[in-house]
Amino acid sequence: MELVKIENCRKNFDGEEILKGISLSVKEGEVVSVIGPSGSGKSTLLRCACMLETMDGGSLYYAGKQAAHEENGRVSYASGAELKEIRKTFGLVFQNFNLFPHYSVLKNVTEPQIIAGRSKEEADKKAKECLEKLGLIDKISGYPCQLSGGQQQRVSIARALALEPKVLFFDEPTSALDPELTGEVLKVIRDLAALHMTMIIVTHEMNFAKEVSDRMIFMEKGVIRAEGSPEELFGSDDERLRSFMGKLNGN
């Protein structure tokens, strides 16, 4: 089943077209990574999919439910109540974590669940389970400012997972981390991939993307320039693609 389906997504900022009609669908259990140079529209695409940005054109579906569709050249979004339901199907991990600094690690993970309607006990149990899995159980009473960047990012992954989303988006999850801390976050994502979590990952970590993805998408200037399995993309004879991947591999 297609969990996420984006059709012909277009987005302008100040008259400049950032996304020029992107279509992307992701099946259950699939791991898709989106790569491309800065300014290619990767993050904007992700933000449109998560409805942090409104699309200027195109349609958006989650598990068959329509979140947005284009009608007479205008995008109309589903009602507030419908969107609230649809939002439960996905989670997002931010580049800058965006943990709530005034909450303890535990409360960061429990409160969203309580807001979603779980009891305090259920939320507590689930939060501890998720934090345990991510090796953070000894940090639950700490505050985000006391944690390293890698730990903070793991808390934010736990926070997203606790809500049991069907699909998880990652917006450059390691770009704010130094190389030493990048590894621990990538390991978590790798483990999730092994569990067949559906994920869409915007990343600059080329080797990681190659290893973890079922499918890779190379974006440039607001369009999908190439799409396929990691083998296909890395074996591509597209000059532009080769030079981009070559540079990122440090050659």
Add this chain to the structure above:
Amino acid sequence: MPLNVVLEKLMGGMGVTVSIFLLTLLFSIPLGLPLSLARMSKNKVLSVISGIYISVMRGTPLMLQIIVIYFLPFYGFGINVTSGYRFVAVIIAFSLNYAAYFAEIYRSGIQSIPKGQYEAAQILGYSRVQTFIRIVMPQMFKRVLPAMTNEIITLVKDTSLSFAIATAEMFTMAKQIAAKEASLAPLMAAGVFYYVFNLLVAHVCKRVEKHYDYYRI
């Protein structure tokens, strides 16, 4: 007049000063919040009206505002006020004036909350009201504490402006005694009182700030 009599009289005024101070905080601190929200509202009418209100309150002397609010019922509507209204007028004027300052402080605090906090809350299913109350407001409060301390210290000294309508607060009393006795001593004593009061205020504010040190933004 012996010193102990002077101090006794000043003491009576001190109670009024402290009441003005506490009641003003009690009303203006909450009142500033809807005012700052109105100021930031997308609704043009709301934001323009609150903008004008804040501009007038900050741009005209507080003493003038006290006098206008005290005399408005009589000169404006022909209502005879009782002597108790004097104190009420002072509280109204101070609360309305300080709410304007607090509103602007809150606005700076709210606008300094990173966009990512709102986005995370949206993704996690928080409603707009839940986002404001649970995520934005507590962080805003921590951020504005130093600016609030400043304003609260100013308020302690500003209470003396209510001498303009002869409220029986400390400065009014000190001035009366000083005139009668042809001595600066009562005014100096009042000065010491304001200073000590503010030391106390600064200490309490510092404690509150320290209490919120357990997290960094």
